[in-house]
Amino acid sequence: MIKLNNVSKVFESKSGDVKAVSNVNLHVKKGEIHGVIGYSGAGKSTLIRCVNLLERPTVGEVFISGTEMTTLPLNKLREMRQNIGMIFQGFNLLKTATVFENIAIPLKLLGLDKNEVELRVVKYLEIVGLTDRQKAYPNQLSGGQKQRVAIARALAQEPKILLSDEATSALDPETTESILDLLLKVNEELGITILLITHEMNVIQKICDYVYVIEGGELIEHGSTIDLFAAPKEETTTKFLNTIAQRKIPTSLVQQLNLTGNVSRLTFVGEAAGQPLIALATERFNVTPNILSANIIELKNGIVGNIVIHLVGETNNIINAIEFLKEQGVGVEELEG
Missing domain, CATH: 3.40.50.300 (P-loop containing nucleotide triphosphate hydrolases)
Structure with a gap:
């Protein structure tokens, strides 16, 4: 057109x-x-x-x-x-x-x-x-x-x-x-x-x-x-x-919590947004999630969810949990550590 x-x-x-x-x-x-x-x-x-x-x-x-x-x-x-x-x-x-x-x-x-x-x-x-x-x-x-x-x-x-x-x-x-x-x-x-x-x-x-x-x-x-x-x-x-959904972790929060290990932004699109994937990863791989921020953005043709998460646990377990989330269609962007 x-x-x-x-x-x-x-x-x-x-x-x-x-x-x-x-x-x-x-x-x-x-x-x-x-x-x-x-x-x-x-x-x-x-x-x-x-x-x-x-x-x-x-x-x-x-x-x-x-x-x-x-x-x-x-x-x-x-x-x-x-x-x-x-x-x-x-x-x-x-x-x-x-x-x-x-x-x-x-x-x-x-x-x-x-x-x-x-x-x-x-x-x-x-x-x-x-x-x-x-x-x-x-x-x-x-x-x-x-x-x-x-x-x-x-x-x-x-x-x-x-x-x-x-x-x-x-x-x-x-x-x-x-x-x-x-x-x-x-x-x-x-x-x-x-x-x-x-x-x-x-x-x-x-x-x-x-x-x-x-x-x-x-x-x-x-x-x-x-x-x-x-x-x-x-x-x-x-x-x-x-301007509509903060994607950056405030520096003051990072300093306050003294974060170490894996801090990642998880992006959920489509079917992944409706699944309890973090709960499944936590249970299956024995890691503890600390959710730092979260938001859901409703678009004309779908939903995008963002969660910034700090995973605590043994290194191999964290790596396996992240790989599991990726396999389920979750976007993973490592932010810290």
């Missing part, structure tokens, strides 16, 4: 060229939700704007539903863009227009007749849960309601793809949760493919099937959401994970 091949974007400035996006490859399949996460200035916004050619790539190819966008004449490009909706952090609503009008005006500009415009506005206001606010003005709405209007406006053009540019970053946690639920509903019920950018790991956690980590304009790591949460390879990815 969306495919970028070796896409780079360079901005010219008086102080020299700035490479905002560098040699990016990504592929979003139909019906999936993919997320790009990175810190401010990493190149996220430039990247997503390259998808609908609001920013034209300096080099590389952009395919939408098999059509290479960068080669299209302007009139054909406009037609293709009608298949791509976009929502923004700042809502971009007309302050002097009602909710109904904010959604209707773009449809009128597309040349739809009055009856079709009204049918679509009513339909998508119902989907986003704002049927009773169609006569309100933006200054009478909460931040979450404004974002719902922006989503309804994008959906009313009945696109196949929805791009989300930090759509929840200006919202409080509860409102963010409701907007993410709405995006999941849009994806599942309308079959719309979604590509979003964010700096919030909880957004990736809740709705994404696949995730890309971007730094300095480059994709430094990517994979299914469950794989990245279970076994991040890059330091930046680990830092993002630490």
